[in-house]
Amino acid sequence: MSVRISKAIQGMAFFIASLHADQVMAAPDAVAGKAKAQVCAACHGETGVSALPGFPHLAAQPQLSIFYQLLQFRDQRRKGGGMEAIAATLSEQDMRDIAAHYASMPAPAPVAGGQPEKIARGQQIAQQQYCSSCHGAQLQGQKHVPRLSGQSSEYFVAQLRNLRSGARADMDGTMASAARSLTDEEIEAMAAYARSLP
Amino acid sequence: MKFNFAHQASQKAVLTLAMALSGLAMAQAPAAPAASAIPPTWAQGRTAEQAALNLVPHPPGMTALPAGDIPTDKLKVPAGFKAELWASGMPNARSMVQSPAGTLFVGTRFPGNVYAVVEKDGKREVKTIAKGLHRPNGVAFKDGSLYVAELSRIIRYDNIEANLDNPPAPVVVFDALPKDEAHGWKFMKLSPDGNYLYFQIGTPANITVQPVTHAVIVRLNLKTNILENVATGVRNSVGMDFHPVTKELWFTNNGRDWVNDDLPNDTLHRVTRKGMNFGYPFCHQGDLLDLEFGKGRSCEEFDKPVLKIGPHVAALGMRFYTGKQFPAEYKHNIFIAEHGSWNRTKKTGFDVVRVALDAKGNVTKKEVFVSGWIQGDDFWGRPADVHMMKDGSMLVSDDVAGAIFRISHSK
Numbered sequence: 001m002s003v004r005i006s007k008a009i010q011g012m013a014f015f016i017a018s019l020h021a022d023q024v025m026a027a028p029d030a031v032a033g034k035a036k037a038q039v040c041a042a043c044h045g046e047t048g049v050s051a052l053p054g055f056p057h058l059a060a061q062p063q064l065s066i067f068y069q070l071l072q073f074r075d076q077r078r079k080g081g082g083m084e085a086i087a088a089t090l091s092e093q094d095m096r097d098i099a100a101h102y103a104s105m106p107a108p109a110p111v112a113g114g115q116p117e118k119i120a121r122g123q124q125i126a127q128q129q130y131c132s133s134c135h136g137a138q139l140q141g142q143k144h145v146p147r148l149s150g151q152s153s154e155y156f157v158a159q160l161r162n163l164r165s166g167a168r169a170d171m172d173g174t175m176a177s178a179a180r181s182l183t184d185e186e187i188e189a190m191a192a193y194a195r196s197l198p
Numbered sequence: 199m200k201f202n203f204a205h206q207a208s209q210k211a212v213l214t215l216a217m218a219l220s221g222l223a224m225a226q227a228p229a230a231p232a233a234s235a236i237p238p239t240w241a242q243g244r245t246a247e248q249a250a251l252n253l254v255p256h257p258p259g260m261t262a263l264p265a266g267d268i269p270t271d272k273l274k275v276p277a278g279f280k281a282e283l284w285a286s287g288m289p290n291a292r293s294m295v296q297s298p299a300g301t302l303f304v305g306t307r308f309p310g311n312v313y314a315v316v317e318k319d320g321k322r323e324v325k326t327i328a329k330g331l332h333r334p335n336g337v338a339f340k341d342g343s344l345y346v347a348e349l350s351r352i353i354r355y356d357n358i359e360a361n362l363d364n365p366p367a368p369v370v371v372f373d374a375l376p377k378d379e380a381h382g383w384k385f386m387k388l389s390p391d392g393n394y395l396y397f398q399i400g401t402p403a404n405i406t407v408q409p410v411t412h413a414v415i416v417r418l419n420l421k422t423n424i425l426e427n428v429a430t431g432v433r434n435s436v437g438m439d440f441h442p443v444t445k446e447l448w449f450t451n452n453g454r455d456w457v458n459d460d461l462p463n464d465t466l467h468r469v470t471r472k473g474m475n476f477g478y479p480f481c482h483q484g485d486l487l488d489l490e491f492g493k494g495r496s497c498e499e500f501d502k503p504v505l506k507i508g509p510h511v512a513a514l515g516m517r518f519y520t521g522k523q524f525p526a527e528y529k530h531n532i533f534i535a536e537h538g539s540w541n542r543t544k545k546t547g548f549d550v551v552r553v554a555l556d557a558k559g560n561v562t563k564k565e566v567f568v569s570g571w572i573q574g575d576d577f578w579g580r581p582a583d584v585h586m587m588k589d590g591s592m593l594v595s596d597d598v599a600g601a602i603f604r605i606s607h608s609k
Binding site: 071075178 | 310
């Protein structure tokens with residue numbers, strides 16, 4: 001994995017060097033973002049659906065949620081997956097464009113196979129935890145709040161554990177508070193539920 | 199009756215209580231049901247019907263608009279006044295304080311930065327003097343030191359102006375404040391005699407029976423480090439100032455959410471004596487009993503606000519006008535930054551209002567003074583604080599544009 005990331009960083013550095021720095025910020029541009037997102041594809045997939053376990057799907061994420069996470073990686077308020085180094089090479093306009101590109105991609109296909117009880121349990125816990133208050137009725141995300149539906153289970157579980165332990169700081173404490181009382185079993189059930197949603 | 203205890207302080211209290219009762223409770227405790235979780239603090243008190251409105255808080259301001267993209271020309275001011283961009287490039291710029299030498303210090307909620315704006319050789323420069331702090335929203339200045347209120351502690355940067363490019367490690371002044379995130383960021387103001395730092399400890403939810411440590415305005419004695427209550431029953435104040443003549447504390451307060459579009463109002467308050475209680479969570483805006491927590495109570499038990507500012511406007515920074523540049527009628531008026539609503543189907547606020555008082559301190563007028571941050575349903579910025587300059591002009595910080603505007607008057 002480290003090899004893959006360092007290649008990605010090299011590729012990004014080369015790519016960014018060929019761009020002009022925009023002084024005036026344009027509206028997020030998904031077309032420009034598609035070109036700028038080439039380096040992201042190594043881990044996150046060409047269309048934002050990652051083939052690698054544990055890497056988040058970015059397809060259909062709200063534009064602002066990707067942008068805000070890139071900002072937090074750049075400022076090292078969030079760490080992981082080598083993203084701090086990659087985000088450090090991006091301008092805010094690059095981040096907005098890349099986010100717009102992935103926001104425009106079709107959502108990852110839901111995966112529901114073979115574990116109806118676990119999914120039902122996950123749905124029950126998600127309701128008890130008021131996940132939809134911020135993440136939307138179908139956990140589709142909104143504004144700066146990420147989409148959870150169709151998300152990689154490995155990624156979902158890792159992030160909730162990190163939020164629970166404090167290894168990942170969330171923006172306003174809401175997720176730290178929500179994750180504090182969750183067991184591993186509950187987290188895994190919610191991950192299965194989220195992944196099953198279209 | 200729901201106890202919406204989202205916060206650590208009350209969890210500790212509950213834990214202590216549980217431990218005290220453990221001998222009794224352990225024997226009879228039924229199998230624990232699946233943990234009944236707590237909604238996010240902003241959603242507490244929301245009904246099922248209200249959930250269908252899909253009202254959620256706005257994303258926080260995380261970046262700064264490039265100077266060339268800031269639509270300052272959209273700002274509207276009364277005839278004779280002018281609005282201009284004064285400084286930019288400060289993500290989430292919020293509370294402001296200025297040193298006697300002229301350095302403007304600016305706190306933030308989200309990036310954890312504190313900025314200093316200095317003028318040198320006619321050019322204005324923004325320096326980031328602190329990063330990675332935890333919600334350093336409150337700033338005050340005394341004897342060459344910058345005081346910063348983080349979420350749960352007060353810190354101090356000594357001799358800061360001589361070290362803006364290489365600030366010293368901060369001295370911890372007080373670190374025993376609650377750690378609740380909800381309404382935990384502070385507005386801070388130095389008392390006129392320089393002996394106290396005033397700040398708020400907001401309620402840890404939208405609406406809840408808060409611990410006695412919360413929903414208060416407190417002051418920290420800088421000589422003894424003793425913390426004491428100034429006022430109670432204050433949901434969350436993010437703006438306060440001392441009257442230039444009477445030296446009484448005045449402050450803004452943010453009303454609860456999820457009643458309806460037009461209730462309750464955010465309020466303006468005046469502290470005329472010790473021990474005042476402004477009613478939260480039982481009574482809002484001086485005359486509205488809480489639907490849930492007000493049962494069996496009366497608003498007559500509590501002290502009243504001096505003004506209902508408006509529903510959901512998010513009245514934040516407020517200051518008395520002490521300058522001489524504005525026309526005479528502005529003398530000792532109050533300016534209030536209205537950050538703008540999220541918990542309302544039609545947005546309101548997103549402006550700076552002016553409140554005029556008579557000689558006794560009664561409100562005689564409230565009107566919009568600066569507007570234009572919102573067009574239709576779309577806002578490009580949100581005013582967070584106001585600050586009076588020595589030359590009599592006024593600064594307005596904007597935590598979405600990451601900028602500061604200057605409002606001036608010429609005859």
